Amino acid sequence: MKIRGKSSNKNDKIELQMTPMIDIVFQLLVFFIMTFNVVAQEGDFNIRMPAIGAPQDQLEEIEKQTLKVRMRANDAGDLIELKLNDAVLSGGGNPFANLHNKILSKVQDAGGPDEAANLLEVEFECDYDLKYNNVIEAITAVSGSRSRDSDKIQRLIENIKFAPPKKKAGS
Amino acid sequence: MRVRSRRVFDEAEGDLTPMIDMTFQLIAFFMVLVNFTQAEQDARVDLPASKLAKPPEVQQEQPLTIQLAKIAGSDSNFMALVGGEEIEVGQELEGILQRERRAFGRMGRPTKSVIVIVRAHKDVPTGKVQEVIEMCQREGFERFRLRAKEDDG
Numbered sequence: 001m002k003i004r005g006k007s008s009n010k011n012d013k014i015e016l017q018m019t020p021m022i023d024i025v026f027q028l029l030v031f032f033i034m035t036f037n038v039v040a041q042e043g044d045f046n047i048r049m050p051a052i053g054a055p056q057d058q059l060e061e062i063e064k065q066t067l068k069v070r071m072r073a074n075d076a077g078d079l080i081e082l083k084l085n086d087a088v089l090s091g092g093g094n095p096f097a098n099l100h101n102k103i104l105s106k107v108q109d110a111g112g113p114d115e116a117a118n119l120l121e122v123e124f125e126c127d128y129d130l131k132y133n134n135v136i137e138a139i140t141a142v143s144g145s146r147s148r149d150s151d152k153i154q155r156l157i158e159n160i161k162f163a164p165p166k167k168k169a170g171s
Numbered sequence: 172m173r174v175r176s177r178r179v180f181d182e183a184e185g186d187l188t189p190m191i192d193m194t195f196q197l198i199a200f201f202m203v204l205v206n207f208t209q210a211e212q213d214a215r216v217d218l219p220a221s222k223l224a225k226p227p228e229v230q231q232e233q234p235l236t237i238q239l240a241k242i243a244g245s246d247s248n249f250m251a252l253v254g255g256e257e258i259e260v261g262q263e264l265e266g267i268l269q270r271e272r273r274a275f276g277r278m279g280r281p282t283k284s285v286i287v288i289v290r291a292h293k294d295v296p297t298g299k300v301q302e303v304i305e306m307c308q309r310e311g312f313e314r315f316r317l318r319a320k321e322d323d324g
Contacts (some may be wrong), residue, residue, distance in 0.1 A: 016189060025194050032201030039212060041223030042192035044288065044316035047304075077296060091228030132291050135300075136219040136319050146222045153223060 034078040045139050047160050054171060061140065064159065067106065073130035082138070100141040103156050113144075113155045120158035128165040206214050212290075213252050215240035219293040220322035232280075235271055235312070237303055239291040251303065260299060268310045282311035290318045 053139040073080040081088065082095040089098040103122075121141045126135060144155040216238050237261075238252040249259045253271070259266050272282050287307050291300050304315055 017313065018191070022187065022191060022194075024302060025191065025198065029194055029198050032205055034246075035205055037214075038199055040218075041224070041226055041321040042212075042228055042290075042318050043221070043321060044318050045221075047315045047317060066212040077294065126297045126301075128296055130297045131293065132295045132297050132300055133219040135291040135297050136317065137223050138190075139317065140223050140319075143223055153225070156205070162301055162304070165301045 002004050004167065045136070045143060045160070046158065047162070057076045065119055067103070067120060067122045067142075067157075069122055069124050069142070070164075071124065071126045071130055071134060071138065073134075075126040075129065077129045077131040079130065096137045096141040099138060100145065100156075100157045115159075116157055120157050121161065123155050123161050123163055125163040126165055185242045191297075197297075209237050211238075213238050213255075215242055215243070216252075216290050216292050217241070217277075218290060218318060218320040219295075220228060221319035222322045224319040232286075234286040234288045235307075235318075236288045237307070238288060239289070239295045239300065239303065241292045241294060250298060260302060264303070265306055265309075268306055272310045283313050285312055286314045286316055287312050288316045288318055 012137065039107070041133050068083075068085055070081070070083040071079060074080050079095065082090040082099060084099060084102050087102065089095045089102065107113055107116040110119050124135065124138065139160060142160070144153050146153045236253070239249050240252055242248045242250055249260070251260050251264050253264075253267050256267070258267055262306075275282060275285050287304075289300060289303065307315070
């Protein structure tokens with residue numbers, strides 16, 4: 001008597017358990033979403049400040065015309081006065097927009113940004129307590145502008161330096 | 172003759188393959204973007220905004236990044252952060268800058284060629300930023316970059 005044992009059906013489907021894998025995948029996804037951090041794009045403004053005590057012959061040969069920007073602050077660090085050489089720009093309107101317009105006319109008088117790069121430089125003289133935000137706005141105003149329609153940046157003056165900060169008397 | 176109809180109970184199976192594909196796509200996306208190191212972009216530093224702030228086109232060779240962050244709970248105190256270390260702006264920072272100068276020297280890079288990136292909180296007194304720059308100048312650093320975040324407004 002031939003006894004036929006139950007042989008495994010070769011056509012049985014092998015099923016993989018996907019549930020644990022999906023669980024782990026979702027765990028990873030939640031982890032990465034929680035650690036994701038959106039940061040704004042950052043950019044730099046160049047300042048060249050020679051080392052203290054650098055010999056004179058290391059400095060540039062061509063003497064540049066220095067435009068002095070003087071910024072005064074109140075005790076809270078807010079800007080109360082902005083002057084370009086002797087002209088007060090904080091009297092009416094946005095002082096930084098006024099500064100930008102003045103610098104623009106100086107650059108045009110010098111013959112354009114390329115010539116201004118060789119002839120003009122800006123020196124910032126700020127009160128010690130002035131909030132740094134104001135300095136960046138001022139540097140933006142003298143460095144150029146960006147049109148809203150395109151991403152093009154119109155450069156003005158890129159030679160920027162700082163005078164020693166002015167501390168209030170008694171501080 | 173009694174005919175019994177066979178009741179077939181079908182299991183409803185959803186196909187999870189597209190969902191798993193999308194989930195893997197999302198994981199790959201976030202894995203590429205995740206940045207665990209906050210040493211060079213501390214969240215305590217709220218940069219001032221500028222319309223001209225654009226990322227540099229050329230990646231600079233390992234710069235020295237000095238951050239000035241606002242201390243939580245204080246209106247006027249700011250601390251320097253170099254490589255994740257919290258440092259008082261003073262002798263401690265001078266010591267760190269000397270150490271960095273020696274480290275760059277061992278790498279064969281003179282301090283004149285090293286770019287110093289200053290990431291300062293928008294409310295830091297300007298004088299403090301200038302003090303930091305002055306300390307760097309005393310150690311021979313000459314090239315500075317003031318960092319700002321992009322202003323889209």
